[in-house]
Amino acid sequence: MIRIMNSARIILFIVLLPTLAFAQDDLLNQLQKEDSARAFPVMATFKSTRVVNGQSVETMKKNHLDFRISHRFGRLNSGAYQFFGLDQATMRMGFEYGVTDRFEVGVGRSTSQKVYDFFGKYKLIQQSTGARNIPVSITLFGGTGIATVNKELEFQDKLYYTAQVLLARKFGEKFSLQLSPTWLYRNHPEVTGDEKLLLAVGIGGRYKLSKRVSLNGEYFYTAREKNTLTAPYHDSMSFGVDIETGGHVFQLHFTNSLGMIEKQFIGETTGTWDKGDIHYGFNISRTFSFDKKNKRAAN
Amino acid sequence: MRMHILCTVIFAVAGMVCQTELAKAQSTLYSTSAGNTRFSSETPLENINAENKKSQAILNTATGELAIRMNMVDFVFPNKLMQEHFNENYIESDKYPTATFSGKVDKAIDYTKDGEYDASATGKFTVHGVTKTRTINGKIKIDGGKISISSDFQVALTDHKIDVPEIVFVKIAQIIQVKSLYALAPAKK
Numbered sequence: 001m002i003r004i005m006n007s008a009r010i011i012l013f014i015v016l017l018p019t020l021a022f023a024q025d026d027l028l029n030q031l032q033k034e035d036s037a038r039a040f041p042v043m044a045t046f047k048s049t050r051v052v053n054g055q056s057v058e059t060m061k062k063n064h065l066d067f068r069i070s071h072r073f074g075r076l077n078s079g080a081y082q083f084f085g086l087d088q089a090t091m092r093m094g095f096e097y098g099v100t101d102r103f104e105v106g107v108g109r110s111t112s113q114k115v116y117d118f119f120g121k122y123k124l125i126q127q128s129t130g131a132r133n134i135p136v137s138i139t140l141f142g143g144t145g146i147a148t149v150n151k152e153l154e155f156q157d158k159l160y161y162t163a164q165v166l167l168a169r170k171f172g173e174k175f176s177l178q179l180s181p182t183w184l185y186r187n188h189p190e191v192t193g194d195e196k197l198l199l200a201v202g203i204g205g206r207y208k209l210s211k212r213v214s215l216n217g218e219y220f221y222t223a224r225e226k227n228t229l230t231a232p233y234h235d236s237m238s239f240g241v242d243i244e245t246g247g248h249v250f251q252l253h254f255t256n257s258l259g260m261i262e263k264q265f266i267g268e269t270t271g272t273w274d275k276g277d278i279h280y281g282f283n284i285s286r287t288f289s290f291d292k293k294n295k296r297a298a299n
Numbered sequence: 300m301r302m303h304i305l306c307t308v309i310f311a312v313a314g315m316v317c318q319t320e321l322a323k324a325q326s327t328l329y330s331t332s333a334g335n336t337r338f339s340s341e342t343p344l345e346n347i348n349a350e351n352k353k354s355q356a357i358l359n360t361a362t363g364e365l366a367i368r369m370n371m372v373d374f375v376f377p378n379k380l381m382q383e384h385f386n387e388n389y390i391e392s393d394k395y396p397t398a399t400f401s402g403k404v405d406k407a408i409d410y411t412k413d414g415e416y417d418a419s420a421t422g423k424f425t426v427h428g429v430t431k432t433r434t435i436n437g438k439i440k441i442d443g444g445k446i447s448i449s450s451d452f453q454v455a456l457t458d459h460k461i462d463v464p465e466i467v468f469v470k471i472a473q474i475i476q477v478k479s480l481y482a483l484a485p486a487k488k
Contacts, residue, residue: 027366028401031355034332040372044387061379173393211388212464244388246467247380289378 039132045170046178048249048285049096049104049121051204052218052238053257053265054180057139057168059121060098063291068094068108070260070283077276085280092260102126106143110261117261119143119162127170139166145261157188162262164202174208182220184267193230199223200266212244216253220266236269251283327361329446329483336369336479338454340472347381347471349374356481358446360410365420365448367400367481389461395428400435408439415440429459437479446483453477 046056049066060066070092074085082088094108094117102123109116125138141164148158161184168178180202189196204218220236227234240253256273257265260281271277334354340347354369371392376382386392402422421434437450454475456463463471 026401027357027359027364028368028399031330031357031366031368035355035368035370038370040370043372044383064379244384246384246470287380289380291377291379 037131039128039130039134042127042129042137042170045127045137045168045176046206046216047214047242047244048251048283050251050283051178051202051206052216052240052251052253053236053255053260054202054204054218054220054262055121055139055141055164055166056204057123057137057166057178059102059104059123059139060096060287062098062101063289064098065288065290066096066285067288068092068096068283068285070094070281072255072258072260072279072281074279075271075276076254076278076280090258108261110259110264112259112264113147114149115145115147115261115263117143117145127168136167136169139168140164141166143262145263147263153188160184160186160263164262175205177203177205179203180220182262182266184262186263186267190268191230191232195224195231198267202266206242214242216240216242216251222266232270233267234269234272236265237273247287249283249285251285253281253283254278255281327359328357328486329360330357330486331355331481331483334367334369334479334481336374336477338374338475338477340475342470342472345470347376349376349382349385351375354479354481356448356483357486358404358448358483360408360446363404363407365400365402365404365422367479369398370396371398372396389463390427395426398426400424404439405434408441410441410446413441413443426454427459427461431458444485447481448483449478449480451476451478 046058048056049058049060050056072090074082074088076084078085090110090112092108092110094106096104096106098104104121106119106121107117119142121139121141123137123139125134125136127137128134141162143162145160146158147160150158163183165181166178167180168176170176182200182202184198184200186196186198200220200222202218202220204216206214206216208214216239218238222233222235224231234256236255236257238253238255238257240251243250243252255265256271256277256279257269258271258279259265259268271279332355333352334356336351336354338349351369351373352375353373354367356365356367358365371390372386374382374385376385400420400422402420405419405421408416408418416439417436418439419434419436422432423430424433424435435450435452437448440447454477456473456475
C-alpha cells in the first residue's frame with residue numbers, strides 16, 4: 001500500500017514535470033534558444049585595408065571611399081646631414097572604393113618610379129562564428145601597374161602584375177594573423193638578369209594594445225637567392241602602430257622597404273634591418289560614406 | 300486493488316490537466332524575431348542613427364511577462380566605419396553580444412480586446428554587461444489577434460559604463476534616444 005502510494009507520487013511528479021519546467025523556463029532563455037541557429041560574421045580582423053605595406057583581408061564596405069596617403073622617408077642611417085632620412089620622402093596617393101560589401105577597386109600613384117597602380121580585391125570567405133563556424137577569412141587580390149619613369153620602354157615593358165590569396169584569422173578580440181601567398185610578374189625587371197616571375201609568401205599580424213591602438217608586423221619571404229648581382233634585394237620586414245581616431249586611421253611604421261606597392265616592397269627592397277637601412281613612414285586613411293539611401297532610411 | 304484503479308484515474312486526470320495547462324501556457328505566448336529597435340545620438344556636430352531589424356521579443360499575455368533580446372552586431376549604421384567602431388570600441392560586442400530586457404508589464408491588460416493602451420514594463424535592462432532595474436514607458440496595441448508594443452526611452456552612456464574618449468566627446472551624445480516597435484504574433488510551437 002505504501003509502496004503504491006510512493007510510486008504514485010513519483011509518477012505524478014514525472015507527469016507534472018513538463019508543466020513545472022515550463023513555468024520556470026525564462027522567456028529570455030527561450031529567445032536565446034530561438035536565436036542559436038544564426039551565424040555571425042567576424043568583423044575588423046584588421047583596422048585598415050593594409051597590414052603595413054601589404055594588403056589585409058579587409059575591403060571597403062559598399063559605397064564607402066577610402067582616401068589614402070602614404071609616405072616613406074629616407075634611411076635612418078643616412079645621418080644628421082639628411083636629418084636621419086626625413087629630408088627625402090616618397091609618397092603614394094590612392095583611392096579605394098567598395099562596389100559591394102565584398103568587392104573593392106583601387107587606384108594609386110607612387111612618386112617612386114612614377115607608377116600608376118590599379119587593383120581589385122574580393123572577399124571570398126568571411127570568418128564567422130555561431131551556427132556556421134568558418135575559421136578563416138579569404139580575400140583574393142589582383143593588381144597591375146604601369147611604371148612610367150622610363151620613357152624609352154615599350155608600353156608592355158612598363159607593366160607588372162600581382163596576385164595574392166590573403167588568408168587571415170582573428171583569434172579573439174586582440175590578435176589577428178594573416179598569410180599572403182604572392183605571385184608577382186614583371187614584364188621587364190628593373191635589373192637585367194632578374195627573373196620576371198617572383199613567388200613570395202607574407203606573414204603579418206596585429207595585436208591590439210587598446211581599443212584604438214594596435215601593433216602590426218609583417219614579413220615577406222621571397223623564393224629567391226638574396227642580394228645577388230642580378231637581384232640585389234632582401235626580404236621586406238615592417239613594424240608599425242595603427243591609431244584610430246573617428247574617421248581616420250593613422251599607421252606609423254618602420255620598414256626596410258621604400259616602395260608602397262607590391263612590385264616595390266616585395267620585389268625591390270634593397271635595405272636590410274641589420275645595417276640600419278630603415279625607413280620611417282606613415283599611411284593616413286580617411287573613410288567617406290556615400291551611402292545616402294541608408295542615411296535617409298535611418299532618419 | 301481498488302487503490303490501484305484510483306491511482307490510475309488520478310494520473311490520467313493529472314496528465315490531462317497538465318497537458319491542457321501546457322497548451323494554455325503556449326497559446327498565451329506572442330513573439331517576434333523581426334522587431335525594430337532604433338537609437339539616435341544627437342549633438343550639434345553630428346547626428347548618428349542606427350537600426351536593428353532583428354530584435355526578438357516575447358510576451359506571455361497570461362502573466363504579463365515580457366522579454367526582449369537583440370544582438371548588438373545587428374545594429375546597422377549608414378556609415379560602416381561607425382558601425383565597426385560601435386561594435387569594437389564602444390559597445391564591445393565580442394564581450395557583451397546582446398542587449399536584453401526581462402520583466403513584466405505593470406498593469407493587467409485584456410489582450411483579447413482590441414484597443415490601444417498606455418503601459419509600462421518594469422524589469423532588468425542589460426546593455427554592455429551592466430544591468431539596471433528600469434521602468435520603461437510605452438504603448439500596447441491590440442488589433443485582431445496581433446499585439447504591438449512600442450516604446451521611446453533614453454539610455455545614459457555612463458549608466459552602462461560605455462566610455463567615450465574626449466576626442467569624440469562632442470560628436471557622441473551622452474544620452475541616447477531609443478525607439479522600438481515590436482509586432483507580436485502568436486508564438487509557433
